[in-house]
Amino acid sequence: MARKYRQLMPDQRNQIQRGLNQGMSIRGIARQLGRSPSTISREIQRGRVEETYDAVCGREEAQRRRRKGVRKLTEGSPLTLAVTHAILQRKWSPEQIAGRLRMDYPEDKQWHVSHETIYQFIYAHPAGELRKALI
Incomplete structure (x- = not known):
């Protein structure tokens, strides 16, 4: 053992x-x-x-x-607003959002976020619009 x-x-x-x-x-x-x-x-x-x-x-x-790294998806940040918009308005999946951000900002690592981080962000909000939109 x-x-x-x-x-x-x-x-x-x-x-x-x-x-x-x-x-x-x-x-x-x-x-x-x-x-x-x-x-x-x-x-x-x-x-x-x-x-x-x-x-x-x-x-x-x-x-x-x-120590943990910097939290990427914090309330009010431009990245959080972009992710929220992509989920609610465009109906994109976290995988699509993560891939698109890497394509749109290839040199700017601040805009690179993994789909797992987006899922954690979604499920951290209790019974919110993001979870409903994703389901």
Whole structure:
């Protein structure tokens, strides 16, 4: 049975830093935390400041990696208005809208949106016109 991924907790990052400062090996730290040595090694590489590991930098790097991208379809944006118009007025499917936007704006990545994003936008609106128009 596969193990479930668990992210390192702040106290575990602090233990890594203390262990390194005490001269412990990566395998010794991994044994102490009940983690894989490769997990500890990757965390040390990500949180490295010059020649040492810093738990705060490791936590900040983990947070930075977890951040989501920019939401493309927000209320009032020109892209949202164009998508809404295409669904309600032209009766286009999300696949047609995504393809047309790529054709109309080949160089402007801000206008590129996937059909999955459009579907999520439609279904995020409870019992709205967009859902009814799509069905």
